[in-house]
Amino acid sequence: MKLSLTALFGLYTGLVAAAVASPQNPFDPPISSTGHALLTSSRHPKHNVHIKAHSAGSWCDPEVRSWTGYIDSGYGKELFFYYFESRSSPKDDPVVMWINGGPGGSSAMGLFLEQGPCRINKDPSGLNDTVVNPYAWNEKANVFFLDQPIGVGFSHGDYGQTVATTEQAAIDVAAFVEIFFEYFDLHGRPFHMSGESYGGRYLPLFASAVFDNNAKLKKDGIEPINLQSVLIGNGLTSIFTTIDTQYELMCTKHIDLGYAVMPIKACVELVEQLPKCHQMLKKHCLETVDHAICTLWEAHCGDLWNLTPLSVERNRYNLNQTCTLEQLEADRCIDGQLDLEKYLNLPDVQAFLGATGHFGLNSHLVNQDFYRALDEVHQTYWYVAGLLERGIRVLNYVGTLDAACPHLSQEKWMAQMPWTGQAGYLDAEWESWQVNGKEAGIFKTYENLTLLKVFGAGHLVPTDQPENALALLNEWIEGA
Ligand SMILES: *[C@@H]1O[C@H](CO)[C@@H](O)[C@H](O)[C@H]1NC(C)=O
Ligand SMILES: *[C@@H]1O[C@H](CO)[C@@H](O)[C@H](O)[C@H]1NC(C)=O
Ligand SMILES: *[C@@H]1O[C@H](CO)[C@@H](O)[C@H](O)[C@H]1NC(C)=O
Numbered sequence: 001m002k003l004s005l006t007a008l009f010g011l012y013t014g015l016v017a018a019a020v021a022s023p024q025n026p027f028d029p030p031i032s033s034t035g036h037a038l039l040t041s042s043r044h045p046k047h048n049v050h051i052k053a054h055s056a057g058s059w060c061d062p063e064v065r066s067w068t069g070y071i072d073s074g075y076g077k078e079l080f081f082y083y084f085e086s087r088s089s090p091k092d093d094p095v096v097m098w099i100n101g102g103p104g105g106s107s108a109m110g111l112f113l114e115q116g117p118c119r120i121n122k123d124p125s126g127l128n129d130t131v132v133n134p135y136a137w138n139e140k141a142n143v144f145f146l147d148q149p150i151g152v153g154f155s156h157g158d159y160g161q162t163v164a165t166t167e168q169a170a171i172d173v174a175a176f177v178e179i180f181f182e183y184f185d186l187h188g189r190p191f192h193m194s195g196e197s198y199g200g201r202y203l204p205l206f207a208s209a210v211f212d213n214n215a216k217l218k219k220d221g222i223e224p225i226n227l228q229s230v231l232i233g234n235g236l237t238s239i240f241t242t243i244d245t246q247y248e249l250m251c252t253k254h255i256d257l258g259y260a261v262m263p264i265k266a267c268v269e270l271v272e273q274l275p276k277c278h279q280m281l282k283k284h285c286l287e288t289v290d291h292a293i294c295t296l297w298e299a300h301c302g303d304l305w306n307l308t309p310l311s312v313e314r315n316r317y318n319l320n321q322t323c324t325l326e327q328l329e330a331d332r333c334i335d336g337q338l339d340l341e342k343y344l345n346l347p348d349v350q351a352f353l354g355a356t357g358h359f360g361l362n363s364h365l366v367n368q369d370f371y372r373a374l375d376e377v378h379q380t381y382w383y384v385a386g387l388l389e390r391g392i393r394v395l396n397y398v399g400t401l402d403a404a405c406p407h408l409s410q411e412k413w414m415a416q417m418p419w420t421g422q423a424g425y426l427d428a429e430w431e432s433w434q435v436n437g438k439e440a441g442i443f444k445t446y447e448n449l450t451l452l453k454v455f456g457a458g459h460l461v462p463t464d465q466p467e468n469a470l471a472l473l474n475e476w477i478e479g480a
Helices: 005-011 108-115 165-183 198-220 239-244 248-252 264-287 291-311 323-330 338-343 347-352 364-372 381-389 408-414 422-427 466-477
Strands: 049-054 066-074 079-086 095-099 119-120 130-132 143-146 191-197 226-235 319-322 393-399 431-435 436-448 449-454
Touching: 049 143, 049 165, 049 347, 066 165, 079 130, 079 408, 095 108, 095 198, 108 143, 108 191, 108 338, 108 466, 119 338, 130 436, 143 165, 165 198, 191 466, 198 226, 198 381, 226 466, 239 248, 239 264, 239 291, 239 408, 248 264, 248 408, 291 323, 291 364, 323 381, 338 347, 347 381, 381 393, 381 408, 393 408, 393 466, 408 422, 408 449, 422 436, 431 466, 449 466
Parallel strands: 095 143, 095 191, 191 226, 226 393, 393 449
Antiparallel strands: 049 066, 066 079, 079 143, 119 130, 431 436, 436 449
């Protein structure tokens, strides 16, 4: 796919002189001798890109080429990404986007702690302090990891802007996707949008924005993005069903563990509070928005299920593991977070990636902004339904040991979701999901909607069950 400048820049007018392709450059999209490209789109005159190309084996993945850098999604909103080619057939394989949740979580978590091409060694001191992940999601797909919204990971607003709602973030992500596909000449390539946790709210809105934006692309004579599916992993798609299912999750015999996790007394206290939480959030946050009262109930009810696993020293991200309050507060319930922050703050690593700024895995500011905007209190399933009605496939996969965005909550909102296939979905039977001849979970599917429960995994399915998580992705993108 050797590109001519005309093909690549056909839609762009303001190609900056310093960014003309360097003759030594082995990469398809033109990159300057400084390793950066800069271009602006005529459709969105305020979009720039600053991208560095990395040859195969120069870091992280020994086999594939990669690119890292910034795409300005509009008016100085610089979104940072890492893009890895497929280990199989990069010219034909589909494109997968990965985002983490939070709100405020960097996708570096997915890349380096979950399903990216490499993991970080303990106490890293240089770029190559990594080991290859044989179960990376770029085995058969071209995968990019996106830090969003601005304020998260390496992404930032040039003029101190902030983004506080998923609706705003979706506009920037759709612009990013449009420019990304243009820049890497991915027109027509099947596209799957994946992510985790708060991604259960992000992804349905982001995919809808990409879908709706396609109408504009068509009107302007540009090939639309071939959006095929959404993959939500342990998502917060409904805060209401998260509340409704806490008792059953923590206080009845767990599907995977085979016992009830919480003590009886704590369970009774929990079950007495939960209906009130549901009712108050619905009343003050959804039906009428009383900001002050809503925020109080959000905080009170959030504590109920954030802290209950800790009261029995369980890790809320994996009920089969222990974690204390001190460990949670120090971000130590998930292994490797501090090493990852150290790695991405090494000056030579940042210089190599073309990234700037202090790296934090979770932005508390972004988190607070979303929280104050009451972003989590919505019926996000309307977006999922909207995608299904338009022929976009949706996979909701969930590690059964997660208490943050539990499997029972997924089951409940998916049953409640009104869409043309609702009756068929409700009638569908659970089936066994086998990987290499062994049961790895159970699933339920109707038309383009699938719920998959992954056994032996918590909030981070690719971390807990790497091989099964790769099988999950590959089966899904092959349409199996
Ligand atoms: C990392 O390893 C690759 C492959 O061995 C090598 O080409 C590159 O120079 C190394 N980079 C650093 C910063 O050590
Ligand atoms: C399911 O998805 C496929 C592929 O996107 C699409 O062609 C088909 O129309 C969808 N089916 C329904 C019933 O929406
Ligand atoms: C829980 O952890 C133990 C010890 O690591 C392991 O043997 C067991 O299989 C795990 N249970 C589940 C359901 O993952």
